[in-house]
Amino acid sequence: MTETCNQALELELKRLIIDALELEDITPADIDPSAPLFGEGLGLDSIDALELGLALQKQYGIKLDSEADETRRHFESLAALQALVEARRVN
Amino acid sequence: MPLSLFIEDWRGWLAEKAAATVKPSRLISAQPGGELPAMLRRRLDDAGRATCDILRELDPKADAPLVHASRHGDTTHTLAMLESLQRGEPISPTRFSMSVHNAILGVHSIARSHHRPLQALGACGDEFDALIYESHGYLMAGYPSVVAVFSESSLPAAYQGVTEHPGTACVVGMRFTLNQGRAITVSKPGQGTSPTPINVLNWLNGETAFLDGRQRWHLEQE
Numbered sequence: 001m002t003e004t005c006n007q008a009l010e011l012e013l014k015r016l017i018i019d020a021l022e023l024e025d026i027t028p029a030d031i032d033p034s035a036p037l038f039g040e041g042l043g044l045d046s047i048d049a050l051e052l053g054l055a056l057q058k059q060y061g062i063k064l065d066s067e068a069d070e071t072r073r074h075f076e077s078l079a080a081l082q083a084l085v086e087a088r089r090v091n
Numbered sequence: 092m093p094l095s096l097f098i099e100d101w102r103g104w105l106a107e108k109a110a111a112t113v114k115p116s117r118l119i120s121a122q123p124g125g126e127l128p129a130m131l132r133r134r135l136d137d138a139g140r141a142t143c144d145i146l147r148e149l150d151p152k153a154d155a156p157l158v159h160a161s162r163h164g165d166t167t168h169t170l171a172m173l174e175s176l177q178r179g180e181p182i183s184p185t186r187f188s189m190s191v192h193n194a195i196l197g198v199h200s201i202a203r204s205h206h207r208p209l210q211a212l213g214a215c216g217d218e219f220d221a222l223i224y225e226s227h228g229y230l231m232a233g234y235p236s237v238v239a240v241f242s243e244s245s246l247p248a249a250y251q252g253v254t255e256h257p258g259t260a261c262v263v264g265m266r267f268t269l270n271q272g273r274a275i276t277v278s279k280p281g282q283g284t285s286p287t288p289i290n291v292l293n294w295l296n297g298e299t300a301f302l303d304g305r306q307r308w309h310l311e312q313e
Contacts, residue, residue: 021133021185022133022134022185023129023133024129024132024133025129025133043130044130045130047184047185047188048185050184050185051183051184051185054181054183054184057181
């Protein structure tokens with residue numbers, strides 16, 4: 001059951017990233033949960049980081065400090081992002 | 092002093108539905124942006140993508156100054172930001188970063204590693220005349236050629252009928268020189284009309300004898 005929930009959230013986050021960042025050539029299957037989201041891997045940039053922060057706030061009510069080191073860790077990979085959402089979502 | 096200016100080459104782009112009825116020669120693909128890296132392409136609308144494609148074709152070595160004019164810019168996304176503010180919602184950081192008038196040239200310069208001068212213009216309807224004079228200035232400063240692009244994106248319904256617009260997304264690009272190609276001449280002051288990219292395309296295609304902006308512009312026939 002937990003496994004199913006995890007997979008559902010993983011897919012939901014992949015779709016959130018694709019929609020919020022307008023990744024028109026990327027499908028959920030293209031996003032490796034353990035690969036870096038920024039720079040290497042998916043290749044997102046600093047504007048994407050701000051956009052993703054806004055999407056997390058809108059979707060899950062999670063507010064992040066853009067200057068904090070821990071924010072950098074939360075954005076390292078899809079798996080890290082999923083752990084953040086599971087721990088801090090308010091809706 | 093008469094203006095000495097020549098058009099060496101040109102390209103056009105029209106949104107698919109307009110391309111079916113208007114057929115200038117030298118149109119690029121109706122589905123633009125294929126040459127742009129996907130991570131840059133996603134930030135531009137079709138007119139922005141076509142602008143980059145045309146800049147690439149007319150300045151293949153990325154060594155000419157580039158001038159881009161648009162009367163209205165990307166009004167769809169600007170309006171979406173205003174609507175977000177009206178609802179008291181935060182605006183998209185991506186859209187805010189792309190809301191400057193030189194955003195398309197910025198994307199192009201990253202995609203092509205272009206390091207020559209870039210200039211973006213909005214001229215309240217005098218875009219064509221402004222492009223001519225700015226391009227001529229770069230040529231007089233010693234550059235052998237200049238590429239100028241004039242684009243309009245599609246207009247959101249909220250603005251339709253409230254401002255002048257060609258009615259469809261359209262882009263025209265020209266490579267200017269001081270001595271190569273077809274000569275541009277001025278006969279008299281124009282009627283003060285505001286040429287759109289479609290008007291310019293028709294003029295380049297030889298369908299109109301002159302183009303009226305601030306000046307009446309003539310083009311030597313091929």
